[in-house]
Amino acid sequence: MKTLVLGLGNPILSDDGAGIRVAQEVEKKLDDPQVTVSETSVAGLSLLDSIVGYDKVIIIDAIQTKKGKAGQIYRMKPEDFSFAKHLSSPHQINLVTALELGKMLNLVMPQEITILALEAKDVSNFSERCTPEVERSIPEAVKMVLEELKCQTSF
Amino acid sequence: MKRITIDPITRLEGHGKITIFLQDDGSVANVYFQVPELRGFEKFSEGRPAEDMPQITQRICGVCPEAHHIAATKALDDLFHVEPTSTAKKLRELLYSAFFVTDHTTHFYILGAPDFVMGPDAPPAERNILGVIAKVGLELGGAVINTRKQNHWIIQTVGGRPIHPCFGLPGGVSRAINEEERAQIEEIAKQSVEFGNLSLKVFDDVVLKNKEYLDMVLSDTYTQKSYNMGLVDENNKVNFYDGKVRVVGPDGKELCKYAPREYLEHIAERVEPWTYLKFPYLKKVGWKGFVDGKDSGVYRATPLSRLNAADGMATPLAQEAYDKMYSTLGGKPANFTLATHWARLVELLYAAERLLELSKDPEITSTDIRNIPTAKPDEGVAIVEAPRGTLTHHYITDERGVIKKCNLIVGTTNNYAPLFMSIKKAAEDFIKPGVEITEGLLNRIEMAWRPYDPCLSCATHALPGQLPLEVTIYNAQGQELQKLSRGIS
Numbered sequence: 001m002k003t004l005v006l007g008l009g010n011p012i013l014s015d016d017g018a019g020i021r022v023a024q025e026v027e028k029k030l031d032d033p034q035v036t037v038s039e040t041s042v043a044g045l046s047l048l049d050s051i052v053g054y055d056k057v058i059i060i061d062a063i064q065t066k067k068g069k070a071g072q073i074y075r076m077k078p079e080d081f082s083f084a085k086h087l088s089s090p091h092q093i094n095l096v097t098a099l100e101l102g103k104m105l106n107l108v109m110p111q112e113i114t115i116l117a118l119e120a121k122d123v124s125n126f127s128e129r130c131t132p133e134v135e136r137s138i139p140e141a142v143k144m145v146l147e148e149l150k151c152q153t154s155f
Numbered sequence: 156m157k158r159i160t161i162d163p164i165t166r167l168e169g170h171g172k173i174t175i176f177l178q179d180d181g182s183v184a185n186v187y188f189q190v191p192e193l194r195g196f197e198k199f200s201e202g203r204p205a206e207d208m209p210q211i212t213q214r215i216c217g218v219c220p221e222a223h224h225i226a227a228t229k230a231l232d233d234l235f236h237v238e239p240t241s242t243a244k245k246l247r248e249l250l251y252s253a254f255f256v257t258d259h260t261t262h263f264y265i266l267g268a269p270d271f272v273m274g275p276d277a278p279p280a281e282r283n284i285l286g287v288i289a290k291v292g293l294e295l296g297g298a299v300i301n302t303r304k305q306n307h308w309i310i311q312t313v314g315g316r317p318i319h320p321c322f323g324l325p326g327g328v329s330r331a332i333n334e335e336e337r338a339q340i341e342e343i344a345k346q347s348v349e350f351g352n353l354s355l356k357v358f359d360d361v362v363l364k365n366k367e368y369l370d371m372v373l374s375d376t377y378t379q380k381s382y383n384m385g386l387v388d389e390n391n392k393v394n395f396y397d398g399k400v401r402v403v404g405p406d407g408k409e410l411c412k413y414a415p416r417e418y419l420e421h422i423a424e425r426v427e428p429w430t431y432l433k434f435p436y437l438k439k440v441g442w443k444g445f446v447d448g449k450d451s452g453v454y455r456a457t458p459l460s461r462l463n464a465a466d467g468m469a470t471p472l473a474q475e476a477y478d479k480m481y482s483t484l485g486g487k488p489a490n491f492t493l494a495t496h497w498a499r500l501v502e503l504l505y506a507a508e509r510l511l512e513l514s515k516d517p518e519i520t521s522t523d524i525r526n527i528p529t530a531k532p533d534e535g536v537a538i539v540e541a542p543r544g545t546l547t548h549h550y551i552t553d554e555r556g557v558i559k560k561c562n563l564i565v566g567t568t569n570n571y572a573p574l575f576m577s578i579k580k581a582a583e584d585f586i587k588p589g590v591e592i593t594e595g596l597l598n599r600i601e602m603a604w605r606p607y608d609p610c611l612s613c614a615t616h617a618l619p620g621q622l623p624l625e626v627t628i629y630n631a632q633g634q635e636l637q638k639l640s641r642g643i644s
Contacts, residue, residue, distance in 0.1 A: 012199065012214045041214060042318055045261055049304060100285055105296050126199035 004054040004110075005145060007039040008047075008061040014127045015070075015120035015134045018141075019060035022116070025142045035149060048098040048107075057110045058148050059095075060141065062134075063117035070121035070133035073141050078113050114148055116141055172627070173578060173600070179631045181588035186579040189430050200561040205234055205532060205552050209323045212548065212563070219566070220319050221254040221310065222541035223548075225396065228323025230548040233415070234535025234556070235325040235528035242521040243327035246313055248396040249340070249513040250320060251539070253309035255395055255506035256302065256347050258542040259458075259499050262608050263354060264299050267496040270602055271362050275371075276595035291357065302350045305343040309510075312336055327525030337520050344511035348472065351504030355476055358500055363483065372493040373484070376584040377603060380405035380447045380490045381573050382437055382454035385461030386540045387412070392469040393461050393505065395540040402437065403464045404449045407488050411439065415538040418547055422564065423452075425572075434572040435564060445576050453576070456544030456569035457607060458498040463488035468501065470508035476501045492577050495606035532556040541566035543608055567609045577603040586628070592637055597626055 007023025010016040020039045027037035040050055051057045063074065078096050095115075102109045118141055121131045129135070172189040196215060203211065209227040213220035225247055232239055239247075265284050272290055273282045288296035307317055314320025315330060322328045332340070362368045371377065387401045388394040400418070402410045413421050424433040425442045436442045436452035443451040454460070468474045480497055481487050513519060536549045544566030551560040567574075581603035585596050628637045 010214055012211065040318060041220065042218070045265065045300075045303060046318065048300075049307065097283060097285065101288070101296070104285060104288060105293060105300055107300070124194055126195045 001034060001055045002053070003035045003056040003058070003149065004051060005035060005037045005058045005149070006050060006060070007037075008041070008059060009039075010041050011039075012126055012128055014122040014125050015118070015130045016062050016123040017128070018062045018118040018120060018130050018134050018138065019116075021130065021138055022060045022118070022141045022145065025138065026145045029142070029146065030149075032149070045098060045101075047095060048102050051110055051113070052102060052107045054110045056112045057114070058145055059113065059115045060145065061115065061117050062120040062123060064120055064123065068119035070119055070131060071137035072119040073137055073144065074115075074117045074119070075144065076115045076117060078115065080115075116144055116148075173582075175582050175586065175626065175628045176633075177586070177628060177630050177636070181586075181590075183579075183583045183586050184631070186575075186582050187429055188575045188578055189432075196563070197561050200558050203558050205231060205535070205550055205556045205558055206325070208548070208550065208558070208561075210319075210321065213319050215563075216565070219254075219258060219541050219543070221251065221314070222539060222546055222566070224314075224320045224323055225251050226537050226539045226541075226546050226548040228325070229397075229537030229539065230535040230550055231323070231325035232535070233537055234532045234550055234552060236530035236532075237326035237526050237528035239327045240521075240523050240526055242331070242518045243524045243526075244397070245513050245516055245519055246328050246332065246524065247323065249510060249519065250310055250313040250322075251396050252506045252510040252513065253306040253313075253340075253343075253347075255542060256351075256503060256510065257306045257310075259503040259506065260299060260302050260350070260354070262542070263496060263499055263503070266605055266608060267499070268357070268361070270598070270605070271365075271368055271496075275599055275602060279594065279598075282598070291361075295353075295357070298350055298353065302347055306347065309340055309343060312340070324525060325528050329525075331522045331524050332520055334520055337514060341511065341514040344507060344514045347507035348504065348511055351500070351507045352472065354500050354503060358497060362497075372491050372497075376581055377492045377577070378490050379455070379492055379573060379577055379580070380449075381451070381576075382410060382440070382449075383460035383463035383488055384454050384456040384545050384569065385464035386538060386545065387465050388469060390469070391466040393465040393467075393502070393540075394469065395506070397539070400538055400545060401464045402454060403488060405447065405488065405490060406449055407463075410437065415536040415547070418536065418538065418549070418564075432571050433568070434575075435569055436572065445572060445579070447573075447576065453572045454569065455573045456566065457495050458502050458542075459489060459492075459495040459606075460544075461540060462498045462501060468505050470505050470512065473501055473505035473508055476504055492603060492606050543567050544569045567607065570607050570609065574604055574607050574609060577607075592628060600626070 005023055005026050007020035009019040011020045023037050023039050078099055118134055118137060121133055174187040176184045178184045209224045212223040212227045215223060268287050269282045272287045311317040313332060315322045322330055383403045385401060386394050386398045388398045399412050399414055401412045404410050411421055421438055422435050423438045424435050426433055437454055440452035468477045480501060484491060484494055531554045532552045534551045538545060538547050546566050547564040549562040550558055552558055578600060581600045585599055627635060630636050
C-alpha cells in the first residue's frame, strides 16, 4: 500500500510548523519503501497534487479551536471538515473540495485519508521553535502516526 | 480511539474582518477592514547569513514561495556586487515564468471564474471550482490540473525542489539543465501557450459575451482611479523578473520610473490607528487619505496595474490579447477592478510565451551558470513582480554578510489602501436604506476584493484550509445588526 505522510505548515512560524516537525521525526524512525514522508506549506490545489497516486495519506497539521488546549491532538477524517466544503474560499479551496475535484476529474485518489491536528498556541510570531506545550505533544503525535502506519501492514 | 468532535475556527484572529457602520437611515457611514499580521520577521532574520534569505523568505508565504526565492536571490546579487551569468538570469526567469503560469491558472479558475461562470448570486454551494467544471466541462478541469502539474515539474527540475526552489545563489544558480530537460520544458511551454489561449477564450465566452457581466465590469461600483505600478523592461513592456518600476497615473501619464535601489525615494508608508497594516503610498504625490484620483498617492500593484503601467507585452500573442482588452475597455489606463481577472489571463499567456522563448534560447543549456562573488557585501535591494504585486526585498549586512536589517514590501502590501477603498465603495453602493443584506450582496462586496487575491496572513494552509472572512454590520447606535461569515463556524 503506497502511503504518504504529509506534514503541513510553516516551519518558521512557531506552532504552525508542528505538522512538519512531526513528519520529520516520523521520517527518522521509518525504513519502509512503501511510505513516503513529505512536507509542504501550501494548500488547496497543491495539496491535491501532493496526494494524487497514493493509496493512503496521513496529514499532520496545526489547528486552532475555540476551546482547545495547546498541544491537544485530534484524529480526524476529511468529512469532519465538511461543514466548510460548500463555502467558497476567498483564497483557495479547502481539503474537501480538493478531494471532490480529484474524484470528479478521475484522478487516482487515496482510499484512506487521516488527519492528525495539533492544537496550536502561537501561529503569529516567526520562530523555528514550537511553544513548550506543543513541543511536549510532538512525541505523542509521532507515536500516533507510527500506529496509523502499523495498521496498514495488516491489510 | 475515541472520536472527538471539534469546532475549528482556524486562527483565532486569523480572519479578515470587514466592519461596516451604518447611519440612522441604513446607509453606510464607514467601513473598516482589518487583517491579522504575522510578526517579527525582521528580528527573525537579523543575525542570519544573507545567503539563507532565499530559503527563509520563501517560507513567509504559502502562496508564492517562488517569488520570494527569486527576489531574495536577486537581492543577494546586489548585496555581493556580482552580476549573474546570462544563462543564470535566463534559468531564473524561465522558472519564474512557469511559476506565473501555475499561479495565475489557480487564481483564475479557483477564485475568479466561479463568480462569472456560476453568477455572482449563485448559491455558494455551486459557486466554486466544482461548479465551474461541471458547467464548462471536465476537459477544461483536466487542462487546469495538467497545466499546473507540468509547470510544477519545470519548477522542480530547474529549481531543485518542488514549490520551494533551492537553486538561487548570488551570481547565478546551482544547476544547469540538459538537452533532454530543455526539450521537455519546450513541450510543456507549447501546451501552456495553448492553455493561455484557451483561458482567454473561456473569458471571452463567459464574460465578454454576457452584456450583464460586461456592464458589471465597467460599472462605477468597481471602478477606482488610482496610480498603477509595474515592472517594465527597457522598452516599457511588462516584465516579471527584472527592470525598472514604472508608475503611471489614472490619466495615463508616467509619474516616475525608478531602479530598485531608489525605492525609498518613491514609496512611504502610512500608519492608521485601527489596524496593524501599513499603507504604502507614493511619496511624490503624498497621502491624502483613502481617496482615488491623481492628487492622491494611493497606487495599485496588480495584474491590471502592470498592464496599465506598461506600453505593451513583450510577446506577440499576449500583445494581441492586450490590444483587444484595451479596445474593449475603452482605452488605457483601465480603472475597472474586475478587469484585473482579464489582465491576469493576458499575463498568463505572456508567461507561457516567455517560457517558450526561453526554452528555445541557445544559451539555456549552457553550464556557465555562476559568477563567484568577490566583493564585500553591504546592502542589496531587488524588485520582482509577484503575481499579486510588486515585491521588494532590501537587506543590509555587516562585512561578513550577516543580516543587520531587512525590509520587505510584499505584493499585497502595496494594495492595502486600494483594497480597502474597493471594499468600501462596493459596501456603500450595495448597502442602501431598506435593502436586505443577503449572501449574494456579501458576495458582491467580496467581488471587489477578490481580484487582488490578497495574501493577508499567508495562512492558507491552516485547517480547514481557507482564509475566513467576517462581515459585521453595526447601526448608528453601535449595536450589532448582522454578522455574516464564511469559513468560520
